[in-house]
Amino acid sequence: MSKEKQAVLKIAGVFISTVIGAGFASGQEIVTFFIRYGRSGLLGLGVAGALFILYGWGILSCVYKNKIRTYSEFTDQIAGRQAGRVLSWIVTAYMLLSYGIMLAGSGAILQEQFGLSYEAGVLILSGLTFLTFLTGAKGMVSVNSFLAPVLTAGILFISMMGILQPQKTAQANSYLQLVPLSMLSIPQAGNYGKALLSSLLYVSYNMLTAAAVLTTLGPYLIREKTPFRAALAGGGTLAVVSFVLGVATFINYGTIKEIEIPALQLVADKKTLAYLYTFILMGAMYTTAISNGYGFADAIRSVLPIGKVWMSILTVLLGIFVSQLGFSQLVNKGYSLFGYIGLFQLLLLVMHWFPLKRSKHT
Numbered sequence: 092m093s094k095e096k097q098a099v100l101k102i103a104g105v106f107i108s109t110v111i112g113a114g115f116a117s118g119q120e121i122v123t124f125f126i127r128y129g130r131s132g133l134l135g136l137g138v139a140g141a142l143f144i145l146y147g148w149g150i151l152s153c154v155y156k157n158k159i160r161t162y163s164e165f166t167d168q169i170a171g172r173q174a175g176r177v178l179s180w181i182v183t184a185y186m187l188l189s190y191g192i193m194l195a196g197s198g199a200i201l202q203e204q205f206g207l208s209y210e211a212g213v214l215i216l217s218g219l220t221f222l223t224f225l226t227g228a229k230g231m232v233s234v235n236s237f238l239a240p241v242l243t244a245g246i247l248f249i250s251m252m253g254i255l256q257p258q259k260t261a262q263a264n265s266y267l268q269l270v271p272l273s274m275l276s277i278p279q280a281g282n283y284g285k286a287l288l289s290s291l292l293y294v295s296y297n298m299l300t301a302a303a304v305l306t307t308l309g310p311y312l313i314r315e316k317t318p319f320r321a322a323l324a325g326g327g328t329l330a331v332v333s334f335v336l337g338v339a340t341f342i343n344y345g346t347i348k349e350i351e352i353p354a355l356q357l358v359a360d361k362k363t364l365a366y367l368y369t370f371i372l373m374g375a376m377y378t379t380a381i382s383n384g385y386g387f388a389d390a391i392r393s394v395l396p397i398g399k400v401w402m403s404i405l406t407v408l409l410g411i412f413v414s415q416l417g418f419s420q421l422v423n424k425g426y427s428l429f430g431y432i433g434l435f436q437l438l439l440l441v442m443h444w445f446p447l448k449r450s451k452h453t
Contacts, residue, residue, distance in 0.1 A: 140330025191413025
């Protein structure tokens, strides 16, 4: 395998692992942002997949063209020094929120599957992330790159099970009524706009964190075409996985709409698979938690004289505090708020990127 292909796969793995967290792998994000809008939600998922590729390409291209090494350099480049600093601190706050959401997801899953207390689940993941924080950025990237294929395969498998073997109690309430071809019908009236807005918000808040991670991968962008190839590999994988999971939750909507962890309900009558997917979910939370938690700690340490160990302890304690708000409430409220901030980052990136593309062809 060529050096560039290895670089593309490494970047794509980090991209995928950063986005596939508790909200994504659990199905809670897909239901909240898309499936509740019916058939037009599936259209929204398709748009979101395309946006992941384009957004990732824009970020990586900016990093390559301007030889960027940190997220603060990226925000300075697209927004100017003053506005860039404000955006950088907002994203730092978001990374803490996202870290807390991963801890909350761990508590919800272990409580639902194994009967552990919510607090025990939170403490287990916070302990694992603390140990990883101590290994530094290299450990974080290595873990994310290794687990990305495992997470992708696990989510696709469970989703296909939900499509091929729908939950029996879903027959009366399913949007599809178990007729797959009806997915191609015209979306429900009045939901086009909501589904498209959800696509923008969904991709934007995910890319807030992804941008903070991708902007540190400049050394892997070894050729001019590497940014596009990496974005296509990572964003394209996210597009496929999110759409397949969306179809599965769409078919079984009647049984999963009130569930904290909708994806687990897809195999609720298959205990072995349910336990297996619990570990997939924990892996998804772990990868995103270490990306966000480490990003937050690193940003704070850049301005405050705090050692790595004490900063790691502080990050874990703050994450535990945030997690007490509850998993679904954090996903429903917190992500939407930061989605609008992510739209602002996207607008700045577009304004910066298009002049670069035009200058290349003039």
